[in-house]
Amino acid sequence: MRKFISMAVALTAGLVLAAGAPVAHAAEKLKIGFIYVGPVGDFGWSYQHDQGRKAVEKEFGDKVETTFVENVQEGPDAERVIEQLVRAGNTLIFTTSFGFMEPTLKVAKRHPKVMFEHATGYKREKNVATYNAKFHEGRYILGQIAAKVSKTGTVGYIASVPIPEVIAGIDSFMLGAQSVNPNLKIKIVWVNGWFDPAKEADAAKALIDQGADVIAQHTDSPAAMQAAEARGVKAFGQSSNMITFGPKAQLTSIVDNWAPYYIERVKLALDGKWTSTDTWGGLKDGEVQMAPYTNMPDDVKKMAEDTEEAIKSGKLHPFKGPIYKQDGTLVVKEGEVLADKDILSLNWYVKGIDDKVPGQ
Amino acid sequence: MRFRLERQEAVSGIGVLVAPLLALAATLLVGAIMFVVLGLAPLPAFYIYFIEPLTDPWTIQELVVKACPLLLIAIGLSFCYRANRWNIGAEGQYVAGAVLGSWVAIATQGTEAGPWVLPAMLVFAAIGGALWGLIPAFLRVRFGASEILTSLMLVYVAQLGLDYLVRGPWRDPGGFNFPRSVSFDPVATVPLLFEDGRLHAGIVIAGVAVLVAAFVLGRTLVGFSIELGGSAPRAAAFAGFDEKRVTYGVFMVSGALAGLAGIIEVAGPIGNLQPAISPGYGFTAIIAAMLGRLNPFVIVPASLVLALTYIGGEAAQITLRMPFDVTRVFQGTMLISILAADVLVRYRLRRVEGAAHA
Numbered sequence: 047m048r049k050f051i052s053m054a055v056a057l058t059a060g061l062v063l064a065a066g067a068p069v070a071h072a073a074e075k076l077k078i079g080f081i082y083v084g085p086v087g088d089f090g091w092s093y094q095h096d097q098g099r100k101a102v103e104k105e106f107g108d109k110v111e112t113t114f115v116e117n118v119q120e121g122p123d124a125e126r127v128i129e130q131l132v133r134a135g136n137t138l139i140f141t142t143s144f145g146f147m148e149p150t151l152k153v154a155k156r157h158p159k160v161m162f163e164h165a166t167g168y169k170r171e172k173n174v175a176t177y178n179a180k181f182h183e184g185r186y187i188l189g190q191i192a193a194k195v196s197k198t199g200t201v202g203y204i205a206s207v208p209i210p211e212v213i214a215g216i217d218s219f220m221l222g223a224q225s226v227n228p229n230l231k232i233k234i235v236w237v238n239g240w241f242d243p244a245k246e247a248d249a250a251k252a253l254i255d256q257g258a259d260v261i262a263q264h265t266d267s268p269a270a271m272q273a274a275e276a277r278g279v280k281a282f283g284q285s286s287n288m289i290t291f292g293p294k295a296q297l298t299s300i301v302d303n304w305a306p307y308y309i310e311r312v313k314l315a316l317d318g319k320w321t322s323t324d325t326w327g328g329l330k331d332g333e334v335q336m337a338p339y340t341n342m343p344d345d346v347k348k349m350a351e352d353t354e355e356a357i358k359s360g361k362l363h364p365f366k367g368p369i370y371k372q373d374g375t376l377v378v379k380e381g382e383v384l385a386d387k388d389i390l391s392l393n394w395y396v397k398g399i400d401d402k403v404p405g406q
Numbered sequence: 407m408r409f410r411l412e413r414q415e416a417v418s419g420i421g422v423l424v425a426p427l428l429a430l431a432a433t434l435l436v437g438a439i440m441f442v443v444l445g446l447a448p449l450p451a452f453y454i455y456f457i458e459p460l461t462d463p464w465t466i467q468e469l470v471v472k473a474c475p476l477l478l479i480a481i482g483l484s485f486c487y488r489a490n491r492w493n494i495g496a497e498g499q500y501v502a503g504a505v506l507g508s509w510v511a512i513a514t515q516g517t518e519a520g521p522w523v524l525p526a527m528l529v530f531a532a533i534g535g536a537l538w539g540l541i542p543a544f545l546r547v548r549f550g551a552s553e554i555l556t557s558l559m560l561v562y563v564a565q566l567g568l569d570y571l572v573r574g575p576w577r578d579p580g581g582f583n584f585p586r587s588v589s590f591d592p593v594a595t596v597p598l599l600f601e602d603g604r605l606h607a608g609i610v611i612a613g614v615a616v617l618v619a620a621f622v623l624g625r626t627l628v629g630f631s632i633e634l635g636g637s638a639p640r641a642a643a644f645a646g647f648d649e650k651r652v653t654y655g656v657f658m659v660s661g662a663l664a665g666l667a668g669i670i671e672v673a674g675p676i677g678n679l680q681p682a683i684s685p686g687y688g689f690t691a692i693i694a695a696m697l698g699r700l701n702p703f704v705i706v707p708a709s710l711v712l713a714l715t716y717i718g719g720e721a722a723q724i725t726l727r728m729p730f731d732v733t734r735v736f737q738g739t740m741l742i743s744i745l746a747a748d749v750l751v752r753y754r755l756r757r758v759e760g761a762a763h764a
Binding site for chain 2: 079085113114115116117119120121122123125126127129130131133134144145148168207208209210238404
């Protein structure tokens with residue numbers, strides 16, 4: 047068997063060399079690897095990370111070489127893929143989903159000279175930085191718009207996986223909505239996944255059937271937007287500007303803009319100044335952007351723009367007190383705001399949400 | 407004009423040898439066309455896909471790590487399929503085993519529990535998988551329900567149960583509410599075989615499973631009763647073999663091995679319980695079992711070949727920036743070619759003239 051393998055290797059190597067050597071590594075380039083949980087064509091989470099990667103290529107041209115692996119499940123395979131990226135010579139590696147946390151740390155331990163950047167995690171090492179975006183800031187604006195636009199007074203919310211980021215998003219949405227209409231009702235469907243267009247579309251249809259006339263989502267595909275467009279109701283996009291999927295339906299969309307962060311980190315790595323940090327940018331930093339406000343009356347648009355400005359300038363904090371939990375207990379007093387670390391580990395609903403956090 | 411597939415009475419020895427080579431040639435041809443259309447040079451692409459992973463001790467280890475769960479599950483499935491019992495739900499049995507085994511790890515976490523923890527986890531996982539497998543067996547024996555449907559549906563039940571546990575009662579208290587259990591203690595972790603790499607002791611268990619399964623299926627009365635029950639149920643009944651017992655038995659073995667695969671993966675490469683613990687091993691193992699002709703020894707290379715297509719696909723994505731879907735299409739092409747070649751060797755296509763009988 048061994049002999050056979052070495053023969054095959056030799057034979058193939060000969061063929062390959064004859065056909066022109068395939069993989070010669072140019073010296074001195076910074077090789078950057080990305081690992082995505084979904085397909086780059088999801089028009090959501092992974093798509094936006096890949097836009098960031100492209101921005102890096104555009105910014106630094108010949109100085110960098112990027113590569114990526116898409117559709118990597120957050121299971122036993124992730125560690126191997128990350129290790130493979132290291133072995134392919136990448137020295138800066140972005141692992142762009144929460145579930146890649148442990149695998150990233152394990153590989154990072156074995157390769158102390160390689161720099162790792164893990165999105166949305168909370169464990170850092172000397173060579174593992176973390177980064178995330180304050181998407182809940184955008185969701186506050188969505189809530190306000192929804193409360194204004196909804197005629198039935200019921201909003202549908204397609205939620206992905208009950209981790210703090212998603213629950214904080216629902217709370218922030220609801221707090222925004224309540225600042226406009228305290229009686230707004232929200233119906234939540236958990237699809238237990240990040241990318242499942244069929245399920246997301248079904249959820250949207252079910253919510254519309256139950257009287258929701260505005261659909262918000264925290265999942266990665268434009269399926270819900272398409273369903274809303276087909277049924278003539280309004281919807282919010284997620285991660286990317288989904289206006290092409292809902293020209294009449296999209297009110298706005300929270301756009302994840304990773305480009306500024308990626309460019310900054312690559313620059314530091316090129317200059318040899320990269321260190322492990324924890325970054326949590328929001329609207330102010332351009333990491334969270336709002337797609338153009340469309341399909342809504344001018345006064346609603348004006349309100350949305352004002353809120354966006356207020357959050358950017360720091361005048362408005364989505365989690366400002368008083369905030370009550372579902373059972374009526376006061377969690378944030380008047381004049382105070384919820385601390386970042388509490389938002390990052392949030393697992394309760396605010397008062398007025400008629401649902402239960404799954405698994406609790 | 408119609409065609410019919412007829413089983414060949416005598417399968418030619420040359421055919422058996424030539425078939426895989428023909429399949430490989432067809433795969434390479436289709437692959438070459440696909441790569442050229444995409445603007446990739448075919449030879450380097452093939453090299454990176456099939457050969458490069460075999461040139462590096464690390465990737466060879468990874469190949470075995472990836473093949474380990476496939477092998478364990480496929481061996482179990484070969485019991486079921488030989489008996490004509492179509493267990494499609496190995497994925498669920500894998501999860502059920504992983505859950506029950508992890509219970510031991512989570513319950514003893516942070517205590518002084520000694521080296522008995524891992525063996526206990528393995529035993530509990532086997533029991534968990536077997537019990538989960540016995541449900542479709544019971545439904546079939548008692549109510550005549552199709553085991554294909556029930557075993558498949560139970561996959562989702564198991565997955566959602568796991569989901570509930572890691573989000574609720576078994577969530578790591580220090581984990582910011584993220585859906586994962588605590589990391590397992592060293593005594594609850596499958597030991598590595600070498601310092602460098604991820605090759606773990608689970609592969610030894612898989613190896614033992616191959617030998618035992620080959621012996622039981624090939625050399626014992628139990629194996630004969632499974633085989634006979636599958637190919638000639640009436641003959642088996644006349645011979646006095648109890649069909650119900652065979653059904654329970656094969657599902658139990660199949661479930662137990664899938665459960666073992668689950669806990670080995672969780673306590674090995676993963677290290678904690680979390681919502682995603684399998685990239686579809688239970689389903690891919692069905693292909694491994696079929697490719698391996700339900701023969702434990704042949705399932706070994708079949709599992710390794712399947713593992714190679716995954717790892718080669720990842721390498722092709724990294725080095726050639728080949729899209730994920732292309733790597734999967736290529737993988738599918740290979741499997742279809744192998745299965746088609748297999749059919750054409752064992753059967754022959756014959757034209758049927760005249761009135762077709764329904």
